[in-house]
Amino acid sequence: MNPKIILASKSPRRQELLKLFVNEFDVIPAQVDEKKIAEKIMKTSKKGFAMDVKNLVLELADSKAEAVHKNFRDALVIGADTVVVSEGKILGKPSGNNDAYEMIRSLAGKTHIVITGVSLKYGLIEESFVSVSKVRFYKWNEQMEIEVNNYIKSGKAMDKAGGYGIQEEAGLWVKWIKGDYNNIVGLPVSKLNRKMNELIKIAHSKDRI
């Protein structure tokens, strides 16, 4: 029997992406203090920056999944978190228009990474993974300045890691990407589909739900 699936996310992009391969699921956004978790991880982890970022997205994804799974133990719950990493700095969502402008400006002419952590919880079984994509932005020019200002004015930058959505007008600044496009949008569906199928198989074979 297929489990009830719950997406623990308020992100409309994640909902659209999950629809690509799951017909029916509920959406229950998780209430977690992302800032507090991020501060704890970055303070306590001593494994080096790359590992810190990986731990960070995994911990955030896990907290989101757990916040919902604790109330729905029989469901398969999905939590995710996406950050942008550029020049040794983690960029989450911008704090305001100026911050969004600075973030996008700092990405121009460079390559950054977008990393999404995903946590799956089903009965007593859990699984988590990260997906990493590389994105190269074109160099800053007058045209881009106009586009970035218009984009920020539209309000679309505010709920996105790094202050941009590749699926929106911000796609105009992208020179190339390497890796899973959907991972950049917020959910690495190809990997997620495979991991979910594996998890369901294991859970049922071991009768662990």
Ligand SMILES: Cc1cn([C@H]2C[C@H](O)[C@@H](COP(=O)(O)OP(=O)(O)OP(=O)(O)O)O2)c(=O)[nH]c1=O
């Ligand atoms: C880089 C990039 C990010 N994003 C989005 C994906 C995520 O929704 C968001 C990063 O914030 P997250 O904290 O990962 O997610 P969220 O707050 O939107 O939703 P929830 O925590 O409830 O799951 O940035 C895009 O939509 N396009 C992009 O190109």
